[in-house]
Amino acid sequence: MSGKIRKEKKELMKAKKILHPNSRKVNAIVKRTHKAISRQKSKWSSMIKQQLIGEKLMWLKQNMCPDLCPYMETDIVKLLVKYIGRNDEELEQIEIKHSIGKRGRQHANRQDIILMSKKEEQTQLDTCGIGNIYYCY
Numbered sequence: 510m511s512g513k514i515r516k517e518k519k520e521l522m523k524a525k526k527i528l529h530p531n532s533r534k535v536n537a538i539v540k541r542t543h544k545a546i547s548r549q550k551s552k553w554s555s556m557i558k559q560q561l562i563g564e565k566l567m568w569l570k571q572n573m574c575p576d577l578c579p580y581m582e583t584d585i586v587k588l589l590v591k592y593i594g595r596n597d598e599e600l601e602q603i604e605i606k607h608s609i610g611k612r613g614r615q616h617a618n619r620q621d622i623i624l625m626s627k628k629e630e631q632t633q634l635d636t637c638g639i640g641n642i643y644y645c646y
Contacts, residue, residue, distance in 0.1 A: 513541070513542075513545040514542055514545050514546065517538050517541055517542045517545075520538060565592070568592060568595070569588060569592060572588065572591065572592070573588065586634075589634055590634075592630070593627055593630045593631055593634065594627075596623045596626075596627065599619075599623065600620065600623055600624075603615075603616045603619065603620045
């Protein structure tokens with residue numbers, strides 16, 4: 510909880526008399542609290558997006574060949590296809606567990622997340638592109 514939200518709660522607790530739920534003062538406090546919460550959510554969402562982009566760039570940098578200095582377009586596409594298929598082994602393991610077990614869809618949540626991200630990345634590559642990456646070590 511942010512400091513502003515705590516301040517609003519303290520302000521409500523300090524009230525000497527009981528405030529009516531529809532009073533102007535309570536409405537103002539609620540409005541400020543909701544505004545602070547929404548600001549906090551937007552900060553968190555932007556931080557998560559930046560973290561995902563950073564992880565993607567780190568993976569690409571770790572899997573680039575240092576011998577190729579100017580990466581050609583075909584090399585970039587190969588690298589991005591390798592990036593999209595980075596979780597294929599885990600999907601195969603999940604499929605093996607499905608074929609052996611009688612428990613239904615074990616690890617279904619993880620499988621769905623991997624398939625959704627793989628599909629999204631494939632559509633990005635096919636349409637607008639994940640991003641033109643021209644790195645040189």
